[in-house]
Amino acid sequence: MSTETEREELLRVEDLRKYFPIRGGVARRHRGDIRAVDGVSFTLNAGETLSVVGESGCGKSTTGRMIVRLLEPSGGRILYRGEDLTAARGGRLRALRREIQIMFQDPYSSLSPRMTVHDIVAEPLRVHGRYRDGGAARVRELLDLVGLSAEYENRYAHEFSGGQRQRVGLARALALAPRLLVLDEPVSALDVSIRAQVVNQMRRLQQTLGLAYVFISHDLSIVRHISHRIAVMYLGTIVEIGTRDQVFTAPQHPYTRALLSAIPVPDPELRGERERITLTGDVPDPSDPPSGCRFRTRCWKAQDVCATETPALTGRTGDGHASACHFPDNDLAVVP
Template identity: 70%
Template sequence: MDDTEEVLRVTGLAKHYPVRSGPLRRRTGRVHAVDGVDLALRAGRTLGLVGESGCGKTTTGRMAVRLLEPTAGKIVVAGRDVTRARGADLRALRRDLQLVFQDPYASLSPRMTVHDIIAEPLRVQGRYDDGGAKRVAELLDMVRLAPAHARRYAHEFSGGQRQRIGIARALALDPKVLVLDEPVSALDVSIQAQVVNTLRELQRDLGVAYLFISHDLSVVRHVSHEIAVMYLGKVVERGTREDIFRRAAHPYTQALLSAVPRPEPGGAGRRDRITLTGDVPSPVDPPSGCRFRTRCWKARDVCAAEEPPLVVREGSGHPVACHFPGPAEPRTGTTTTKETL
């Protein structure tokens, strides 16, 4: 049992957007971007949040740091309910929760030097006058950049260096949690490894917790202690890294994992590839019952009638939202191919 401090918990988190049509722009429906997500994160740990594009990962992360207001749900940071925080309470939240964006260039002001970019949160929180310049130099060193870089502008750096600047800025206020939204997806593979290793070193030294949002399961496996898998606005499986990669019980998770390249040569690299047929349903009108049932080879009548709760089920050993969890046995609705890498 992990006895480290719980630094973030979201319960029943939801975000719905109205759909309007007609000359009077009347509401005719709503987009279920996120629909009842529960997550918990402990100090010094990484929770990987994975799923297809459009499943609600980024929306969940932005609600957690209150860049988006949730339609429903509760956000607790270090024991404090900050779901409806305003004013001074919201500014205090910013000290504990920071976000690193996917695009390291778009998230940095082209009109500010690196020093001013990193110093900005210190100034906003009234902490720059108390050793702010020294703090900026420390942060640059922590992310493996030279002090001389502080005088330059964002366009003078490579993509990996710009992402390091964004990480340094996010760490300026000693946050308890970093929400990392696809932090290496825009980088070359070799640079991805460097940035990921830097993040791991920072976590080891600072004890900061990461909510690591990504569609790249190979990266998530490398950095995460626990993993939550999202599909169409809901978490369908949650467990430790070993639970997900060795004992995946939800058909959607199994399909995602089957697409991950494996490095073993010859026979050791052979595995069944599960190719799902059909499109992801519209979040405006999600399927009844289990949202994955329209693409699932295990679907039965009960899957349309009842939504499976995210609970520990017999044979899974970890929470999974499926009426028929277990080993992958593709049948109708999938194409199975044997691949050798």
């Protein structure tokens, strides 16, 4: 891939929000909103992997589904190659969806049990009118691309292992030759050894096809292996964003430090060298988030200003590493 292509900004998310209304009573009156995503902004370049990490319920998957327009945003903009995805309708949205695809978490439920592997992979080609012109050959090419033999194409999804099913899902996502893939926890349902195989396959495909990934995960070991940049989410907002090495070796936000401290250390002799940070208290209600900094109710560094002023996601070192904290860490945190 050329340097010029690598520098192309493919995706820009600006102040993205998704509120789910809460209704109650006989009249189903509006009683508030669950702020699943509340002001998320980031960019993604061609050929790059941006991983979005955080605890369950932080808004990672909701963000990914809005990027592919499976969910309609409550506010903000999603720009794909400079074009506003949130304003696209009809035929234009259909055309843009060829370039942006999603791969789901659970290979057991995301593939139809009534369709053969051939039909599963061919379905996007048929929907977009591309099957008649060499569609059968394209299916075999895609299966080979993800490491599956063409002899499997007449089998059904239940005849495969979890890792093989997820490869089928990846082949389906690649059918229309997209430029951007949203990978929503793509390996969390797989055994550890199979996870590594699937992730390595994704990396090879990225290098071969020039793909960009939004990789959604809570597994920081996998994230460290596949990412170019990382965005850390907490309660619907991004609290830190930077390159992989910046986030792993010099985390600025207390929440990021807590997440990194929970990564398992395989060498018993090294376990005592890293401080384990245990967060106290429950995750706040997303329909009524805390004032000021949303993490302050669980943060050991919180002071009065944290309750009254919302910290901006600000870079302090001039190298793209930004955090939303009034008292960011600047010291190195060694993460084995």
